[in-house]
Each structure stands twice: as C-alpha cells, then as structure tokens.
Amino acid sequence: MLDFIASKYNYWIYIVLMMIGFYAMIGKRNLVKKIIGMNIFQTAIILYYVSTACKWGGATLPILTGGHGHGAVEHAIEVSNYINPLPHVLMLTAIVVSIATLGVALAIVIMIYRKYNTLEEDEILKAMK
Amino acid sequence: MIEQAPILIVVIPLMFSFITPLIGWWKKELCYPWVILALTLSVLCSIITLMTVLSTGVIHYRLGSWLPPWGIEYVIDYLNAPMMLLVSGIALLVAIYAKESIEQELPGKFVYFYTVFILQVTGFLGIVITGDAFNLYVFLEIASLTGYALIAVGEEGAPLASFRYVIMGTIGACFYLLGVGYLYIVTGSLNMADLAQLLPSLYGSKVVMVAFAFFMVGLAIKMALFPLHTWLPDAYTKAPSAASALLAPLMTKISIYVMIRVMFTIFQPDFSIIMTHTTDIMVWVGILAIFAGAIMALAQTDFKRMLCYIVVAEVGYMVGGVGLANTIAIKGAILHIINDAVMTLGVFAVAGIVCYRMKSHNISDFKDLFKKMPFTMTALVVAALSMIGVPPTCGFFSKWYLLQGAVVAGSWAFVVALLVSSLVNVVLFFRVFEIGYVFNESDDGHDSHAHGDEASVIDEAPLSMLIPTMIVAVGIVLIGIYNQPILINIIEHAVPKL
Numbered sequence: 178m179l180d181f182i183a184s185k186y187n188y189w190i191y192i193v194l195m196m197i198g199f200y201a202m203i204g205k206r207n208l209v210k211k212i213i214g215m216n217i218f219q220t221a222i223i224l225y226y227v228s229t230a231c232k233w234g235g236a237t238l239p240i241l242t243g244g245h246g247h248g249a250v251e252h253a254i255e256v257s258n259y260i261n262p263l264p265h266v267l268m269l270t271a272i273v274v275s276i277a278t279l280g281v282a283l284a285i286v287i288m289i290y291r292k293y294n295t296l297e298e299d300e301i302l303k304a305m306k
Numbered sequence: 307m308i309e310q311a312p313i314l315i316v317v318i319p320l321m322f323s324f325i326t327p328l329i330g331w332w333k334k335e336l337c338y339p340w341v342i343l344a345l346t347l348s349v350l351c352s353i354i355t356l357m358t359v360l361s362t363g364v365i366h367y368r369l370g371s372w373l374p375p376w377g378i379e380y381v382i383d384y385l386n387a388p389m390m391l392l393v394s395g396i397a398l399l400v401a402i403y404a405k406e407s408i409e410q411e412l413p414g415k416f417v418y419f420y421t422v423f424i425l426q427v428t429g430f431l432g433i434v435i436t437g438d439a440f441n442l443y444v445f446l447e448i449a450s451l452t453g454y455a456l457i458a459v460g461e462e463g464a465p466l467a468s469f470r471y472v473i474m475g476t477i478g479a480c481f482y483l484l485g486v487g488y489l490y491i492v493t494g495s496l497n498m499a500d501l502a503q504l505l506p507s508l509y510g511s512k513v514v515m516v517a518f519a520f521f522m523v524g525l526a527i528k529m530a531l532f533p534l535h536t537w538l539p540d541a542y543t544k545a546p547s548a549a550s551a552l553l554a555p556l557m558t559k560i561s562i563y564v565m566i567r568v569m570f571t572i573f574q575p576d577f578s579i580i581m582t583h584t585t586d587i588m589v590w591v592g593i594l595a596i597f598a599g600a601i602m603a604l605a606q607t608d609f610k611r612m613l614c615y616i617v618v619a620e621v622g623y624m625v626g627g628v629g630l631a632n633t634i635a636i637k638g639a640i641l642h643i644i645n646d647a648v649m650t651l652g653v654f655a656v657a658g659i660v661c662y663r664m665k666s667h668n669i670s671d672f673k674d675l676f677k678k679m680p681f682t683m684t685a686l687v688v689a690a691l692s693m694i695g696v697p698p699t700c701g702f703f704s705k706w707y708l709l710q711g712a713v714v715a716g717s718w719a720f721v722v723a724l725l726v727s728s729l730v731n732v733v734l735f736f737r738v739f740e741i742g743y744v745f746n747e748s749d750d751g752h753d754s755h756a757h758g759d760e761a762s763v764i765d766e767a768p769l770s771m772l773i774p775t776m777i778v779a780v781g782i783v784l785i786g787i788y789n790q791p792i793l794i795n796i797i798e799h800a801v802p803k804l
Binding site for chain 2 (some may be wrong): 264282
C-alpha cells in the first residue's frame with residue numbers, strides 16, 4: 178500500500194490538493210474563500226498535467242543543440258532523454274484561463290461587496306430578501 | 307478565399323471584438339454597424355462552409371498547415387456545419403435586437419457590452435468548429451468567462467447569480483480539462499479523430515473510464531442537466547435581456563453538441579452504449595430533468611424564470627434523446643438542438659421586449675399585451691406553440707422523432723415524460739396568454755377615460771427589437787415546414803453509425 182502511494186506520489190498530491198479546493202468551493206460560505214478554493218482546484222490540475230510530463234533518469238528540456246542550418250541535428254533523438262514539453266505548453270494556456278477566471282470572479286465579488294457590504298453568503302441572501 | 311471560410315468564421319468575430327472598443331472610443335455610433343458587419347460576415351462564411359460541406363463532404367482545415375495529430379485541426383462535418391450557421395445566425399439576430407434593450411438597461415455601457423458579446427460568439431463558434439479536444443476547452447472557457455461577465459451586469463442580484471455560475475462553471479470546465487488530461491496520458495494525442503483511432507484498444511483501462519466520467523459530468527454542469535442545473539435559473543433570469551437572449555438558446559445547446567461529439571466522435575458508440583451503459587443513465591436523468599423542469603416551471607410567477615425551467619426540461623429532452631441510442635431518437639435530438647435554440651431565442655426575445663416596455667418580467671405584466679403589442683405577442687404565440695409541439699411549427703417534428711425513437715427503444719417512461727411535459731407547456735403558456743387577454747377595462751372605476759383610451763393604443767417595441775423577433779417567429783414555422791429537406795440532406799448524415 179505504502180509503495181503504491183509512494184510510487185505515484187505526484188498524483189496523490191494533486192488529488193489531495195484538488196479535494197481541498199473542491200471542499201472550499203462547495204463548503205465555505207465566504208465568497209473570497211470560495212475563490213481561493215477555485216484557484217487551488219485549478220492549480221492542482223495544472224500540477225497534475227505538468228507532473229505527467231516528468232521522466233525519471235536524467236531527462237532534460239527538449240532543446241536540440243547542434244547549431245543551425247542543414248544537418249543541424251546529426252544524431253537521432255532519444256525520446257527518453259527529454260521530458261514531454263506539450264503538457265507544459267497546454268498549461269500555459271490553462272494558467273491564462275485560470276487567471277482570467279480569477280479576475281472575473283474577483284470583479285464580481287467587488288460588485289457584490291459594494292452592494293451589500295459583506296462577503297458572507299448568508300448575510301447577502303438575508304439582505305436580498 | 308472560399309477555402310479559408312472555416313477559419314474566418316472564428317477569426318472575424320475575434321478580431322472585430324478587439325477592435326470594437328477602439329471604434330467605440332473613436333465614434334460610439336459606429337460600434338453598432340461594426341458589430342452587425344462582423345456577425346454578417348460570420349454568417350456568410352458559415353453559409354459558404356455549409357454549402358461546401360453539402361457539396362464535397364467533410365472539410366478538414368489545418369491551422370498553419372500542421373498535420374493533424376500535432377497541429378490543431380478544424381473539422382466541419384454534417385453535425386457542426388448546421389450548428390455553426392445556427393450559432394452565427396442567432397448571434398446576428400440578437401446583436402440587432404440588443405441595441406435598444408442595452409441602451410435602456412445598461413446606459414453608457416453599450417460599447418463594452420458589444421465587445422464582450424462578440425467575444426462570446428467567438429467562443430461559441432470555436433467550440434463548435436474545432437476538432438481538437440484541448441482547443442475545445444479553451445473556447446469553452448472563452449464562452450463561459452464572457453457569459454459570466456454578461457450575466458453579472460444584469461439587474462438586482464445578478465452578481466451573486468453570476469458568482470454561483472462562475473463556481474459551477476469552473477468545476478465543469480476543470481472536469482472537462484481533467485478528462486482531456488487523462489486521455490492524453492494514455493494516448494498522447496489531443497486530436498479528436500486521432501483519439502478515436504487510438505482509444506478502442508484501451509477501452510478496458512480505468513483511466514479511460516474515469517476520463518469519460520469526467521467529460522460527462524463536466525458537460526452536464528455546463529448544460530444544466532437536472533441535478534446540476536441550480537446555476538441556470540438565477541443566472542438567466544437576472545441577466546440583461548439581450549444577454550439572456552444570447553446565452554439561453556446557445557450555451558446549453560452547444561454543451562449538448564459537445565456531449566454528442568465526446569460520446570460518438572472521441573469515443574465509439576459501442577463504448578457509451580454497450581460497455582458503460584451511460585446511455586441508460588442518460589435516459590433516466592433526462593426523464594428526471596423533464597419532470598423536474600416542468601414542475602418547477604409551474605411554480606414560477608416570473609416569466610423569464612419560468613422560461614429558464616423550461617430550458618432545464620428541454621435539456622432533458624435532448625440528453626434523453628441521445629441516451630435512447632437509436633438512429634431515430636438521435637436524429638430527433640440533433641434536430642431538437644436546432645429547433646430548441648430557435649424557439650428559446652423566440653421566447654426570450656419576447657421576454658426582453660416585455661421587459662423593455664414594462665420594466666419587469668413578471669407574468670402579471672402581460673396584462674393587456676395582446677392589445678398593446680400584437681406583433682410581439684404573435685411571435686410569442688408561435689414560439690409557445692412550437693415549445694408545446696403543434697404542427698407546423700418546428701417543435702412538433704423533433705418531438706415526433708424523439709417520441710418515435712422512444713417507442714422503438716421501448717422506453718415508455720420517456721414517452722410519458724415527453725407527453726406530460728408538452729401538456730405542462732400548454733398550461734404554462736396558456737396561463738400567460740390568458741393574462742395577456744385580460745384587458746384593462748376592469749379597473750375603469752377610477753380615472754376611466756384617460757386609462758381606457760391609452761390602453762387601446764398599439765404600443766409596440768422599437769423596430770430593431772421587433773424585426774429580429776418576427777424573423778425568429780417566421781423561422782420557427784419555416785424550419786417546421788422544411789424539416790424534411792433539413793433532415794434528409796444534413797442531419798441523416800450527422801447521426802453516428804450505431
């Protein structure tokens with residue numbers, strides 16, 4: 178069991194983080210705490226993607242050396258020497274998306290705060306009635 | 307030029323949306339024609355693309371000429387070509403319609419509203435056109451983020467409704483993203499066609515099962531399928547009328563389109579139907595959604611809120627229809643996506659006009675309206691008849707195929723749900739009509755003359771709002787009459803091979 182957890186510890190960390198965020202989004206009554214939970218949730222997914230790219234045994238960034246022009250890459254590329262760059266690139270986009278979501282959510286929270294002078298959901302609901 | 311049409315459908319609104327604030331900053335009144343121009347061009351490109359698909363078959367458009375598994379590919383087949391025309395057409399009509407309503411509801415925010423509006427249309431078109439699973443996520447988030455913004459600027463209580471939508475929508479989108487991630491670690495591909503080839507050998511894998519579950523739950527949140535619908539009624543009721551006229555017809559329908567893509571393009575029909583029995587669950591959830599939507603719609607006194615619950619029930623129609631998993635039912639479900647988008651647009655457009663004139667959207671505000679706004683109410687009657695399913699309006703035909711499919715599948719509970727929901731729609735809309743026919747004669751007791759004369763004057767909405775609404779009403783009837791050509795030429799080919 179311990180081996181099972183240790184061998185895939187990156188996934189366990191991502192699941193724990195994601196559940197913390199998920200709980201905050203659903204369980205917390207304060208709007209900013211919900212936003213923080215949302216951000217943890219999204220960051221956990223980013224961590225998951227990035228950790229899938231990892232390869233053990235000295236794999237490095239996929240930068241091909243050997244200069245420019247014809248025949249720049251003389252030897253065949255050994256895939257296991259390089260980490261997969263694609264998840265990182267995907268996550269650049271996902272980071273942008275998560276920042277945009279955070280921005281929109283914070284802007285909405287500011288609107289709510291200006292109107293009701295509180296960020297507690299219960300108090301807002303009371304004020305709306 | 308013609309072969310670039312697929313990419314132009316998305317790029318034109320995207321570019322125009324960034325230039326819109328500049329144009330508005332320079333000359334405010336140019337903004338409106340500018341937006342109309344952008345969406346007209348988009349509609350033209352959609353028509354060209356649809357014609358090309360009809361004459362030559364599926365189009366593969368490779369962005370930057372990168373070959374599919376590596377580059378992003380736009381694939382336009384018989385399923386999404388009509389969807390694109392639908393999305394761009396509805397966007398154009400709502401853009402024409404929105405001007406007066408926005409100037410009244412959000413004075414001074416005209417330019418920004420249109421900027422976000424057109425960006426949202428970009429998101430919708432992108433979701434529909436793309437053939438890449440991750441690209442779809444990005445467009446899904448563009449459409450959602452702009453949707454949150456459009457809802458938040460609405461009336462009292464809209465920010466909180468929008469906030470809840472942000473939380474729910476983000477969970478949905480993140481689940482979709484996780485699904486893509488799981489498929490990526492087992493296949494190493496993001497292209498839908500490539501995934502479809504790589505996945506069958508991995509169907510036993512738990513990772514693939516979990517990915518499929520994440521896809522379905524994430525999309526169910528986005529489409530407001532019954533137990534996960536809680537964000538929808540508040541958000542669409544409180545949004546500005548123009549925004550709800552754009553969001554309500556499109557967001558849910560596009561999510562259902564994505565669901566069909568995931569079930570039948572990324573995964574093989576066998577996987578969704580036989581291996582995981584997802585379709586059986588979908589039928590039952592659809593039935594639940596239809597009943598829950600219908601019952602909750604009956605309890606509403608607010609017209610827009612009632613429409614929102616009807617949307618929840620309609621989502622149940624389509625999810626259940628896909629879940630019946632036979633050719634006729636799926637044909638009905640795809641036709642219903644088109645029909646439902648058009649008729650939801652019709653009723654929300656009428657709600658917007660009533661809101662424009664009466665400053666509120668309670669059902670009791672419909673008093674006297676058949677006299678005051680005969681054209682608007684005619685449009686409402688046509689759209690309502692279509693929601694109920696009266697021939698020759700389009701709602702009848704898709705409901706007919708759904709019923710036929712349910713009978714073929716032997717799912718009698720779904721038949722009952724469809725019929726009950728149609729009857730409930732009769733009650734819902736005739737209640738509105740009845741109030742509409744209550745004329746103001748009764749309160750003649752005080753200030754009799756002045757009031758009586760005023761009430762009999764036709765007091766229609768501005769033409770820029772009325773004309774799109776009338777076009778939709780005519781469209782509902784036309785789609786109904788020409789449903790056979792649409793079915794035979796387009797939708798028959800879009801139905802997955804089961």
